[in-house]
Amino acid sequence: MNLVVNNTSLFLAAMLVLVALGISLWQKLGLDKDIIVGVVRAIIQLFVVGYLLKYIFRVNNLWLTLAMMLFIVFNAAWNAQKRGPGIAHALPISFLAIFISTGVTLSVLVFAGAIKFIPSQMIPISGMIASNSMVAIGLAYRSLNSQFHDQRQGVLERLALGASVMDASIAIVKEAIRTGMAPTIDSAKTVGLVSLPGMMSGLIFAGVDPVRAIKYQIMVTFMLLSATSLGAIIACYLAYKNFYNAQKQLK
Amino acid sequence: MTTLMQLQHVNYQVDDKKILTDINLTIPAGSHYTLTGPSGSGKSTLLRIMAAMISKTSGDLIFDDQPLESYDPIMYRRQVSYCFQQPTLFGATVADNLAFPYQIRKQTMDTDHVVEALEYVGLSAETLTQKIEALSGGERQRVALIRNILFLPKMLLLDEVTAGLDEANKQIVHEWLRHLNVDRHVTTVMITHDTTEIAAADQLLQVTAGQLEVLK
Structure with a gap:
């Protein structure tokens, strides 16, 4: 292993924060x-997570692993719902969408033998999947809110023609799903050319053969496509109905 | 004549502000009403309540002998069709708009029927493939109106649909509405500020400060 970060080098690296502060x-x-708040939070959160993960990996308990994964999914849902102000039930919708997208993607990876059901693999991968699903859902919520605002007249006209709320919203829902998935598709197109993503960089950093590292990155690309598409589609199809009241009128 | 719609003591208010007060109106099947009144008096609100696009605060709305609440709002709006003052056409072409009423009924577009409707209001079959940006204001309004009647509703609620049209276009729309009302027995209620339309009205209603008055 070539990992040489120690407390002294970390302290010196903290000078980089002064650059941002100076600017x-x-x-x-x-x-x-x-x-300052961001840096202090990052240090505290990462130290807590570091020690917590060390403990969880050591005890290797099924329920503790599942609880940690659930904690990640809940936090992701909490953050996603913040992007949907005004969308009723955004928290339970986000939780369900991230829970299912993470669950399905993880299950496929475990059954395919790509990862093992051990905390040191399940927890980091859950975090990667849930955070990408969270971003996709957040973008989709923003898109729903702005489109229902900008295209209000078009939606009203469709309703007046006797359209169901689904028929009146389908164009908006599709666009919101597209918006949610776009960053993942874009990064899939440019992976390796523009950025060496986290998983691959981490493995290379730790001394793993780059050819082996890319296989993990390919797996990550697959799983993120699945997670963001599932997350965005579930969240959008559950959320759009909240723009209408019981009389099928636009709120 | 049988009664198609009846409004009994209908009120509408937003927070504490009363928009419509104690509206009572009986609309016989096959009739044509003209509705006028100053801007902001509550005319459009009244039509939107009749179209189930917004809900009355209190009172009763009876349609075809059944209270509004007994209908599924979607099925109701297919019978009581509301036309907007400045309609938005959606999609890219005229065909996208005229196919929509079929799509929501899970049917394929009956091109012959659509072309017949287009020709009735002075538009050719070629209009179907035209981009919506290429249409004039009068053409847009006519396309929007056709959207409402491809499946004939029992009642057509028209919110200043002739406002902003030139005389030639107004004439086309007037004749078409008369045809729908007289030949096809569609009950119509039309909001207008147009003095000629008001003068020509057989049955005239006026909304002033949220209160309805039968003038003729």
Whole structure:
């Protein structure tokens, strides 16, 4: 292993934060407080997670692993629903969408033998899947909100013609799903050319043969496509109905 | 004549603001009503309540001897069709718009029927393939109106559909509405500010500050 980060090098690397702070103060961006809060939070959260994972990996208990995965899914849902202000039941919808997308994707990976059901594999992979599903759902919510606002007249006209709420919303729902999936598809197209993504970089960093590392990255690309499409489609199809009342009128 | 729609003590308010007060109206089947009144008096709100696009705060709306609440809103709107003042055409072409009423009924578009409707309002069969951006205001309004009647509703609610049209286009729409009302027995209620249309009305209603008055 070539990993040489120690407390001293980490402390020196913290100087990089001063660069961001300096720019904020110099340009009067007003971000200095946010930067400090962000850095302190990142340090505390990562230390807590580091020790927590060390403990979970050591005890290797099924229920503890599942509880940690559920915790990740809940946090992802909590963050996704923040992107959908005004969408009723956004939290349970996001939770269900991320739960199913993560569950289905993980199950396929486990049954295919790509990963093992051990905490050191299940938990990081759950995090990757849930966070991508979270971003996709957040983008889809934003798209639903803006389209139902901008295309209000078109939706009203479809309803007036006797369309069901599904028929009146289908164009908006499809566009929202597309918007949610777009970043994953774009990054699938440019993977290796523009960025060396986290999984692959991590493995290479840890000294793994790059040819082996790319196989994991290919698996990640597959799983993220599945997770974002499932997450976005479930969330959109459950959320669009909340733009209507019981009389099938646009709220 | 049998009664098609009846409004009994209908009120509508948003928060504490009363928009419509104690509306009572009986509309016989096959009739044609003209509805006028100052801007902001509540005319469009009244039509939207009749179309189940918004819900009354209190009172009763009876359609075809059944209370509004007994209908599925979607099936009701297929019988009581509301036409907007400035309609939005959706999709890319005229065909996208005229296929929509068929799509929502899980049917394929009856091109002969659609072309017949287009020709009735002075538009050719070629209009079907035209891009919606290429249409004039009058053509857009006519296409939008056809959308509402490809499956003939029992009642057509028209919200200032002739506003902004030139005389020639107005004439086409008037004749077509008369045909729908007289020959096809569609009951119509039309909001207008047009003095000629008001003068020509047989049955005239006026909404002033949320209250309905029968003028003729």
